[in-house]
Amino acid sequence: MSSLLQSFTTELRRGTLTLAILSQLRTPQYGYSLVQRLEVAGVSIEQSTLYPLLRRLEKQELVTSNWDTTESRPRKYYVLTAYGAEVYEQLKNEWTQMTSELNSLLKGEKDDEFD
Template identity: 65%
Template sequence: MSDLLNSLVTELRRGSLTLAVLSQLKTPQYGYSLAQRLNDHGMKIDQSTLYPLLRRLEKQKVVSSSWDTSENRPRKYYVLSEYGEEVFQALKGHWENTTKELNTLLKGGNNNEDD
């Protein structure tokens, strides 16, 4: 069962990680600082997951990036684009509705008044 459970937990986390990342990009963040912020809030994310996700979101124009070369070590900063803010707000609304519906189901309730 543990292999199955691990697989299902990974699947469940995959979508929630995207929302978690977007929630932290209202201000520019570089990869390490973003991973630390998420980790500080209990959302552990490996670099091998974070960087491909950021590249995908950038390709989809949800985030934009820029390089800061003012320090010894150049850093690539990511921030929500205007389009990304719209996507984030819509995704957040779907997440809130879905969690409300799931909480009702998990508590054994019935959301449908016709039943």
């Protein structure tokens, strides 16, 4: 893959990963469970990408985290805040509209309108 294509792919993935993560945090998830859920859906993410993204989302007050120390291995669980749920719904609506528009363009349906 050329470096230019790699750069474009990285840009595309950056926003979609945020949306994918927010979609899975309506219920509390810890890092590894989140990676597993995403992988089942066909979305791969490295832990070196996931944890900084989770910290950024927490700093933006979209998610909150809590440690669960009841198990032998402590786990940090992340979940959407009320504000995060609102932002997620808005992003989901934007995504739906944008993908519909792009699909239409990519299929060539809009080209016919200019003839």
